Amino acid sequence: MIVYIIKRILVSILLIFAVTFICFVFINMIPSDPAEVVLRVRQTPIITEEAIKEVTQALGLDDPYFIRYLKWLRNCLRLDFGVSYINPSRTVWGEFTRTLPDTILLALSSLIIVIIVSIPTGFFCAIFKDSLFDRVVRILVFATTSMPAYVVGLLLMWLISYRLKLLPTSGSGGFRHIIMPSITIAMTYISTYIRLIRNNMLENMKEDYVVYAKVRGLNPWRISIFHILKNSLQSCMVAIGMSIPQLISGTMVVENVFAWPGLGKLCIASIFNRDYPIIQLYILFVGILFVLFNLIFDILQHLADPRIRSLS
Amino acid sequence: MISVKNISVSYKKENEKRLFKKSREIVIEDLSFSLDKGECLGILGESGSGKSTLGKVICGLLKPDCGDVFINGAPLYENKKNKKKCLVSVVFQDYTSSTNPRMPVREIIAESFSKTGKENKKDDILNRTISYLTAVGLSAEYLNRFPHELSGGQLQRVCIARALATHAEIIVFDEAISSLDAHTQVQIMDLLKEIQIEKNLTYIFITHDLTSVTYFCDRINFLYKGTFVEEIKVSKLSDVSNNYAKKLLYSVL
Secondary structure, eight states: OHHHHHHHHHHHHHHHHHHHHHHHHHHHTSSSOHHHHHHHHTTOSSOOHHHHHHHHHHHTTTSOHHHHHHHHHHHHHTTOOOBOSSOTTSBHHHHHHHHHHHHHHHHHHHHHHHHHHHHHHHHHHHHTTTSHHHHHHHHHHHHHHTSOHHHHHHHHIIIIIIISOOSOSSOOSSHHHHHHHHHHHHHHHHHHHHHHHHHHHHHHHTSHHHHHHHHTTOOHHHIIIIIIIHHHHHHHHHHHHHHHHHHHHTHHHHHHHTTOOSHHHHHHHHHHHTOHHHHHHHHHHHHHHHHHHHHHHHHHHHHHOHHHHHHO | OEEEEEEEEEEEOTTOOOSSSOOEEEEEEEEEEEEOTTOEEEEEEOTTSSHHHHHHHHHTSSOOSEEEEEETTEETTTOHHHHHTOOEEEEOSOTTTTSOTTSOHHHHHHHHHHTTSOOOSHHHHHHHHHHHHHHTTOOGGGTTOOGGGSOHHHHHHHHHHHHHHTTOSEEEEESTTTTSOHHHHHHHHHHHHHHHHHHTOEEEEEESOHHHHHHHOSEEEEEETTEEEEEEEGGGGGGOOSHHHHHHHHHHO
16 A cells, blocks of 8 residues: 555656646747736836847746756745746745635635535435435536536626625625635536436445345445445545545636635736736646645545555 | 245336336246245246245345235235344345445444444444354454455355344345355355254245255245246155256256
8 A cells, every 4th residue: 555655656746747847838838928028017118129138038038948947847846936927026926825825715615515515415316316306406406517607606696696685796805705606616516516426326226235235124324324325425535536626726717706816816817917927836736736636535545445455 | 934925026028119008027926935933945946037036025125016925924015114123134146246345344244233222332243243253154353354355255154144143033045155166155055054053044045056955955946937836845856746847857967
């Protein structure tokens, strides 16, 4: 097991290096001169060749491609991602750490909603298969899956904030502000996980060990929880685990709809302003997040399943 | 002890092309038999004769279209409380799929008797689990092993221990030893015989293998197309009169 974990960690480190390289290449493939962008953003009245040259030298953009990558990588390891093109007085790392807590708060609250809603709903849908409850949930799941997050967000805004005047439409500052964006993000994941848990449980229900547990006269709820749900959740664990980085990276649209001052909103603003260092860090962060969570839940699944554990 | 009275079972024909009102296929028709405590009955028949369906009915897993199973005089399907009492236990053919792959042997066995709530202390549960394991010829070192870490014979022994742990007085063996090799089959059959005498259990042995039935059953019922065509004592096996039973017998001899 320890050998397997070490192997997975080494592979993940290599993967993170690949992510950094792809991230660097993609940003440099954008067909515009960063030096010119910097001058435009700083509202330089006349952009001359000399000015572009000066900024190119100042930003180290005249170095060979691979040297630039190595320099950038070295700086990344020191958590030095440069300064924002829009506001040179602010560092990229500073901007990132300023907005990250809000995004994590939003993702975490969405994850809690996803877990609280999808596990019991999926469970009861499987237990009462084809009942009225199951049918209604299936219709709702179908409807929410086919609706993009921003549509759900706008509909919620219209209903809860505009018509019912229960919650604020946008911004941050308190518990009331986080409810609607969290629900909007959670909605898509809830429908996915309800289906996942329901179908997984229905598959497990057909297993012989469940039939045998019934013959032994075990309490039906005990069978449903300890034999069916437990085994289904272990199968769904990786999917649920991988939804955490998805939640963090997927807040981008919702943060803009609800004016939530998180990382996603910063990233969208940076895309519009062509603030490449921030976009670069955002891509890098999301990439590393996916690699890390993949590693963590892969190891957890190995620990949870005795069959895989003994194989490795 | 147990009597099956006039049970009939039918299934919807699945491969029929009609959308509505699918016709039903009769699998078991007006079947009756009774068994005393400590007896061992062999139910012998070819594939598709309704053996496993009959096993499911006896275990309380499949409600028959008509008739009922009476255990100590009480109907199994009419009274729902009887089903919960777990009067019948079963050992399936596929030992791998009949055990939860994520449960260690300790939990697989203990779950059967700790459901009553009488065995609350951890030590009690552990001691009893070990005693059941020992009864089937396995030592305490198997307690923390998972099903995939055991051989076919060992896992089938665990399944037998689990069946014993339910305190059921009747145990149905649905092709329980068919998938084991000849040597392990003999070992398991000897073990079953030993346990039966020791605990005075009633066995119903469902199989297509005549050799294993004659090894330790008192009576054999030949099942053909959902009905018993002949019932005979093992000691008088040479006196079979039914053509199907004769054919089955001669095919082995």
